[in-house]
Amino acid sequence: EVQLVESGGGLVQPGRSLKLSCAASGFTFSNYYMAWVRQAPKKGLEWVATISTSGSRTYYPDSVKGRFTISRDNAKSSLYLQMNSLKSEDTATYYCATTTRDSFAYWGQGTLVTVSS
Amino acid sequence: DIQMTQSPASLSASLGETVSIECLASEGISNDLAWYQQKSGKSPQLLIYAASRLQDGVPSRFSGSGSGTRYSLKISGMQPEDEADYFCQQSYKYPWTFGGGTKLELK
Numbered sequence: 001e002v003q004l005v006e007s008g009g010g011l012v013q014p015g016r017s018l019k020l021s022c023a024a025s026g027f028t029f030s031n032y033y034m035a036w037v038r039q040a041p042k043k044g045l046e047w048v049a050t051i052s053t054s055g056s057r058t059y060y061p062d063s064v065k066g067r068f069t070i071s072r073d074n075a076k077s078s079l080y081l082q083m084n085s086l087k088s089e090d091t092a093t094y095y096c097a098t099t100t101r102d103s104f105a106y107w108g109q110g111t112l113v114t115v116s117s
Numbered sequence: 118d119i120q121m122t123q124s125p126a127s128l129s130a131s132l133g134e135t136v137s138i139e140c141l142a143s144e145g146i147s148n149d150l151a152w153y154q155q156k157s158g159k160s161p162q163l164l165i166y167a168a169s170r171l172q173d174g175v176p177s178r179f180s181g182s183g184s185g186t187r188y189s190l191k192i193s194g195m196q197p198e199d200e201a202d203y204f205c206q207q208s209y210k211y212p213w214t215f216g217g218g219t220k221l222e223l224k
Contacts, residue, residue: 037161045153045161045204045215061118061212095160102167102208103151107160 002026002106004096009111022079022096029077035099036081038092086115123216129224130195138219140205142186149209152190156201
């Protein structure tokens, strides 16, 4: 059974940094592109980042480019999201997900990040 | 960026009723369209990918169709467990974008 477990969320002040982690199990992690998707409270979904199987290719929307960095450790079956210069509009539940060429097949339970002074 | 416009924003359906949700892309997306279901307090779950392919384990009452810029999700026979939010998502171009969502309630 595919399991994705996020951690690292919490309350952080604007301008500070936070690093999220996602522990994967139940599948061959190194064979899958991985992604982060976020959902602001009572709002819709927003794609945040995607990383290739080896980690050599990464993709971001303009809203986080230059501030967020996605990475992975295939030996540990783990995915990460380093978030710098956080803003109030980054407040959301962050999900890690497996991704194919066209969709997000499996999702974690999410970790809440609140950016507030 | 490709804008995805979903309609309606909310609807209610009776048990056994057939329901349709529409998604309009701001440009052609060549069937690179997925649908997700999100129940209250839970993570989204993939229902349909490539516009019409059913994800493993998803009941056959769910179906997807469309082409070009217009796509739809159909639920043939509303069940209590189908009460949820539904989102479409395009993967034709980065940034991948989602529709605003449709809240489906049981009447």
